[in-house]
Amino acid sequence: MSEETVSMEGPVCAPALSHTETVVMGHGAGGRMSHQLIQKTFMSAFDNPALRAGDDAAYLESDLHPNLAISTDSHVVFPLFFPGGDIGRLAVCGTVNDVAMLGATPLYLTAGFILEEGLPMETLQRVVASMKAAAEEAGVQIVAGDTKVVQKGKADGLYITTAGVGLVRADLTLGGKQARPGDAVILSGSIGDHGIAVLGARGELGFQSSIQSDVAPLNHMIDAMLNASGNIHVLRDPTRGGLATTLNEIATQSNVGVFLNEETLLIHPQVASACEMLGFDPLYIANEGKLVAFVANQDADRVLRAMRLTRYGRDAVIIGRVSDEPRGRVLLKTTLGTTRIVDMLAGEMLPRIC
Amino acid sequence: MSEETVSMEGPVCAPALSHTETVVMGHGAGGRMSHQLIQKTFMSAFDNPALRAGDDAAYLESDLHPNLAISTDSHVVFPLFFPGGDIGRLAVCGTVNDVAMLGATPLYLTAGFILEEGLPMETLQRVVASMKAAAEEAGVQIVAGDTKVVQKGKADGLYITTAGVGLVRADLTLGGKQARPGDAVILSGSIGDHGIAVLGARGELGFQSSIQSDVAPLNHMIDAMLNASGNIHVLRDPTRGGLATTLNEIATQSNVGVFLNEETLLIHPQVASACEMLGFDPLYIANEGKLVAFVANQDADRVLRAMRLTRYGRDAVIIGRVSDEPRGRVLLKTTLGTTRIVDMLAGEMLPRIC
Numbered sequence: 001m002s003e004e005t006v007s008m009e010g011p012v013c014a015p016a017l018s019h020t021e022t023v024v025m026g027h028g029a030g031g032r033m034s035h036q037l038i039q040k041t042f043m044s045a046f047d048n049p050a051l052r053a054g055d056d057a058a059y060l061e062s063d064l065h066p067n068l069a070i071s072t073d074s075h076v077v078f079p080l081f082f083p084g085g086d087i088g089r090l091a092v093c094g095t096v097n098d099v100a101m102l103g104a105t106p107l108y109l110t111a112g113f114i115l116e117e118g119l120p121m122e123t124l125q126r127v128v129a130s131m132k133a134a135a136e137e138a139g140v141q142i143v144a145g146d147t148k149v150v151q152k153g154k155a156d157g158l159y160i161t162t163a164g165v166g167l168v169r170a171d172l173t174l175g176g177k178q179a180r181p182g183d184a185v186i187l188s189g190s191i192g193d194h195g196i197a198v199l200g201a202r203g204e205l206g207f208q209s210s211i212q213s214d215v216a217p218l219n220h221m222i223d224a225m226l227n228a229s230g231n232i233h234v235l236r237d238p239t240r241g242g243l244a245t246t247l248n249e250i251a252t253q254s255n256v257g258v259f260l261n262e263e264t265l266l267i268h269p270q271v272a273s274a275c276e277m278l279g280f281d282p283l284y285i286a287n288e289g290k291l292v293a294f295v296a297n298q299d300a301d302r303v304l305r306a307m308r309l310t311r312y313g314r315d316a317v318i319i320g321r322v323s324d325e326p327r328g329r330v331l332l333k334t335t336l337g338t339t340r341i342v343d344m345l346a347g348e349m350l351p352r353i354c
Numbered sequence: 355m356s357e358e359t360v361s362m363e364g365p366v367c368a369p370a371l372s373h374t375e376t377v378v379m380g381h382g383a384g385g386r387m388s389h390q391l392i393q394k395t396f397m398s399a400f401d402n403p404a405l406r407a408g409d410d411a412a413y414l415e416s417d418l419h420p421n422l423a424i425s426t427d428s429h430v431v432f433p434l435f436f437p438g439g440d441i442g443r444l445a446v447c448g449t450v451n452d453v454a455m456l457g458a459t460p461l462y463l464t465a466g467f468i469l470e471e472g473l474p475m476e477t478l479q480r481v482v483a484s485m486k487a488a489a490e491e492a493g494v495q496i497v498a499g500d501t502k503v504v505q506k507g508k509a510d511g512l513y514i515t516t517a518g519v520g521l522v523r524a525d526l527t528l529g530g531k532q533a534r535p536g537d538a539v540i541l542s543g544s545i546g547d548h549g550i551a552v553l554g555a556r557g558e559l560g561f562q563s564s565i566q567s568d569v570a571p572l573n574h575m576i577d578a579m580l581n582a583s584g585n586i587h588v589l590r591d592p593t594r595g596g597l598a599t600t601l602n603e604i605a606t607q608s609n610v611g612v613f614l615n616e617e618t619l620l621i622h623p624q625v626a627s628a629c630e631m632l633g634f635d636p637l638y639i640a641n642e643g644k645l646v647a648f649v650a651n652q653d654a655d656r657v658l659r660a661m662r663l664t665r666y667g668r669d670a671v672i673i674g675r676v677s678d679e680p681r682g683r684v685l686l687k688t689t690l691g692t693t694r695i696v697d698m699l700a701g702e703m704l705p706r707i708c
Contacts, residue, residue, distance in 0.1 A: 021476065022471075022472050022473060022474050022475060023469045023470070023471060023473040023474075023478065023503055024471060024472075025471055026503075027501065027503050028469065028502045028503030028504075034501060038501070041478060041479055042501075045483060045485070045486040046482075046486060046489070046495075046496040046499070048495045048497060050497040050498070051496070051497060051499075057498060058462070058497035060462060060497060065419055065420055066418070068462075068519070070462055070464060070497055071464065071498050072465065072466045072498050072500050072515075073500045074468050074500050074501075074502045074515060075502070076468060076502045076504050107416075107418075108412070108414060108422075108424055110412075110424060110425065111426065112426045112515035112517070114428050114430060116377070117377060117378060117379055118377065119376060119377040120375065120376050120377075121377065124395060125395055128396060128400075132399040132400060143402060143404040143405060143414060143424055144404070144405070144412040144424050144426050144517075145392075145396055145405075146426050146427045146428050147381065147388060147391060147392065147396075147428075148382045148428045148429070148706075149379050149381050149382025149705070150509075150513075150706065151705070153507060154507075154509065155508065155509065156504070156508055159468055159504075159513070161426070161428060161466035161468075161500075161515030163426060163464045163498075163515075163517030165422070165519055167419060351503070351505070352502075352504065354502075
């Protein structure tokens with residue numbers, strides 16, 4: 001078997017990888033194949049403690065500067081505009097959120113644009129205006145940028161790569177390795193909205209949907225949470241690969257078990273219908289304005305109250321608990337009363353979702 | 355006339371822009387059209403002091419952290435591999451150099467990859483190995499990354515966007531606005547090598563060339579220069595748009611005149627031949643391992659000596675002087691004894707060169 005061949009376990013049917021060892025769409029889906037690509041190709045070359053931590057932003061300690069969080073995300077969402085957002089808002093919020101999830105205050109963003117020849121200038125200006133609005137909402141400055149142009153057909157309108165720099169609050173060490181048995185698992189709201197909104201914009205739902213992407217900057221909510229409790233252990237946004245993949249990452253990093261209660265999960269009826277029709281599991285659909293928090297049990301209600309007072313946390317709810325066993329596993333107690341293993345996204349599900 | 359219509363002055367024949375206001379290849383060429391796009395679309399939206407400074411990296415002062423330099427570059431060079439380098443080395447060196455040009459010590463890089471479905475994994479691994487080697491040479495860590503995959507045909511193998519963060523040396527304020535009448539203008543070596551090497555790799559020269567790209571990290575040479583003199587006013591790398599465009603930017607930012615002496619410019623014979631054949635002016639060809647320095651005259655020889663002791667500065671030479679007049683203009687004293695105005699690159703010259 002080729003080293004690129006992925007495990008076929010998990011509820012999502014991944015296409016078998018060819019033995020020619022080429023990049024396939026699943027390598028960008030944020031699930032197991034993305035993880036394998038990162039481990040095999042990037043981690044082995046660029047190995048350093050910040051990368052090894054395996055969080056969505058790098059936590060950088062040094063005597064030379066206050067502790068920094070640095071992150072980057074490339075954005076290739078198609079189409080560029082979708083209900084509730086666009087590639088510009090996504091590019092700002094995605095990076096702001098990754099930096100904020102380490103307990104850092106995001107300060108500065110950079111933006112690299114790859115533009116397709118023939119892109120209407122008006123489209124670019126709409127995207128830039130959206131970035132400006134999102135940056136103002138998040139309270140960050142876009143301080144450096146770059147623009148390249150490629151020939152017609154060599155990009156889908158435009159791609160945007162943002163990087164972000166934030167200052168880590170003193171005495172905080174949030175990260176995927178910090179989950180502890182007994183922690184409550186809090187989710188900030190509904191799941192699956194972003195992915196289904198983008199599918200709807202592509203006309204792939206087969207019905208008219210009013211689902212809006214949840215794309216939003218979460219740093220102000222995180223401020224409120226960190227002010228409410230000093231016992232938040234992990235924060236992460238369940239983007240590509242969805243809630244299931246994010247929880248699996250954390251369970252693996254912290255070597256703990258995570259028990260979810262399905263009946264606590266908020267799924268909008270239109271998202272549920274779309275998933276049923278298309279054969280998707282909402283646990284694997286990308287979100288762009290949600291976070292999961294692992295919080296010491298005694299502080300869970302306090303954090304929950306703080307979240308519910310914020311714009312993007314009104315529907316926050318405790319969805320599960322952390323246990324010693326089974327290590328590295330996520331288990332779901334279904335509404336039927338059964339328990340099933342929830343694995344990481346195996347292959348490709350929805351391409352070009354962010 | 356549409357606002358997008360560019361000035362046709364300058365020695366390079368730019369294609370007339372259509373009135374449909376779309377992005378054209380010239381917007382990515384680093385010359386006047388790129389500047390207009392930046393001014394009209396990005397600066398007006400994201401306006402802040404760091405962007406307004408107009409340097410290739412943002413200089414960030416704050417009570418919250420030591421002064422930082424932050425930069426980003428997207429890389430779409432075609433082909434991915436060329437004599438003397440590849441897209442990976444380019445992506446590391448380009449951002450390292452932009453940060454270093456503000457007198458900062460580059461510490462951290464991020465890398466966002468946009469991969470084309472079907473890209474051989476071996477190609478990606480070669481690029482990543484090249485990035486690793488370049489990062490080691492520059493002494494920077496690649497601390498965060500992201501990978502997206504787009505469908506076959508929607509990218510040319512891969513695009514890489516890097517961002518970089520560096521610490522600015524105490525009491526330094528280098529920047530494009532700091533050039534002063536009387537300054538010596540130093541160039542670190544030959545011009546045009548990178549652009550012609552990439553053209554050669556595309557088979558567009560019509561002859562076999564042994565020209566190698568000069569792509570290199572210049573931060574160690576800059577360290578040596580800053581150790582040699584506290585009177586360096588501007589450092590910049592003449593990349594897209596070439597030496598002519600870079601000097602025009604600085605002349606405009608500092609509101610000074612720049613007089614160049616053509617006979618001091620080092621142009622490899624093969625580069626000169628290629629330019630003559632193809633109708634290019636080497637002053638407009640991209641370099642990726644060169645810098646220009648504006649230095650107080652009394653320190654020029656000392657800086658020159660320090661540069662010549664370093665790997666990438668052996669051919670450093672004084673190419674000109676700064677004067678009061680004509681403000682915002684670059685003038686070249688030709689080998690024939692005449693003087694001509696050297697304008698900014700007007701439109702497109704060599705697409706996808708970095």
